[in-house]
Amino acid sequence: MNWTIIADSLPLYAQGARLTVLLTVSALAIGFGLSLGLALLRNSPNPWIRLPIASYTLVFRGTPLLVQLFLIYFGLAQFGLLRQSILWPWLSSPLFCVLLTFVLNTTAYTTEIFAGGLRHLPPGEIEAARAYGMSPWTIARRILIPAMLSRSLTLYGNETIMMMHATSLASTVTLLEITGVARNITLTSYILFEPYVTAAAIYLCLTFILVGAFHMAERRWVDARG
């Protein structure tokens, strides 16, 4: 066992953890906002709205995240037209490509989680809201979104943990998050157990924080509603 290398690399791990948290929080925050809207539209009676969203979630839930990341990072870069376009400064950045992929992926899952929560809403609640003369916007804000979120909180909590763990894929396109740091230590110091156990311990701590946060959220919003 060679733990001195790990002790010397702790600043690297701290930087890696910062990037992991940054990727997780940004992907989840953007994904959450997009999913709220998409989930409402996902249950729309209009097929021209409903079906495109259904196909998007099908594609992004039906393909592995690593494949999506490689297609966006390496794949798009092969098109000369794209390399000359105004998008290239964005698409040439690994951080942007990784975030784009993560947002697209987590939004697909979260949309389905939220839309599923909404499907079990008793139709009476919406009818009652209409009878009160609420506008569609008010219904969404006061009835649909709170019902959707409280019903899907547990599932969504799992999705956030999966997303956090999935950020480890960012290391495949040069980003040095926690897994990237562990891999670099393996490649330069020829030890494997110590760096990856350290990485696992950090992920575990981060997961505990997420689990704790969702536990509190559930107590605050779900249990209170009964």
Added chain:
Amino acid sequence: MKPLFRLFGAAMLIASSALQIQPAAAQKVLTIATDATFPPFESIDSSGKVVGYDVELMQAVCDAAKLKCNIINAAWEGMIPGLIAGKYDALISQLTVTEARRKILAFSDIYDRPVFRFVAKQGATYEFTPEGLKGKTIAVQTGTPMDAFVTKTFPQADIKRYTSGSAPYLELASGRAELHMSYEAQITHAFLKSEDGKGFGLLGPRYTGKDAPEFGEGVAIAINKRNVELVKSVNEGLAKLRENGALAALNAKYFGTN
């Protein structure tokens, strides 16, 4: 019930005969790992087989030394830890012999002395000094001598590290990386001759082990330190190939020189 019983009996028979074969096959099959992302030295062909210079050389060494070898593809990052842990018996992957690696691994005799070069867009000029490469993006495979060299020599460059030997070329072609450093033979024979390599060329000094300690003494087959016996047999095999001209023939086949 009866056919099922018969099937069970047949399975037992096969299992017991397999158990009997074990001690009869006195010679253990050696597992030899290579990181097959480094053509023309090691790569996967369209049928999924590991092929290349190193693979052919290793097979010839095994034949000459009367060893039974199974050459498999393994991820670069797990290779050296895997060898130390005993998962693999040897590694052949254009591994440069460096002081740091000598501390933890045993090596066969050196079979090649590679030259290390930069590759970039044709017409581009760079000054290969720490100031000259300041802010330039250089792609390298992590944990290779090239990585160690650019990290130490050009600390102000923007160094991008990849886990495979092939990804840096994609980055070079897309323009995300301006420069890539690798083995000259690899750049010439795997990249510049391909469609993607059009418009690119070698540039900068021809670095060897004499220029910087990071480039090591040469490339050799890595073997577990405890396995002194295998080092001896592999060296005997290599010596035979040198004598009978097979090594020279292999060099001619792949690189047109010896």
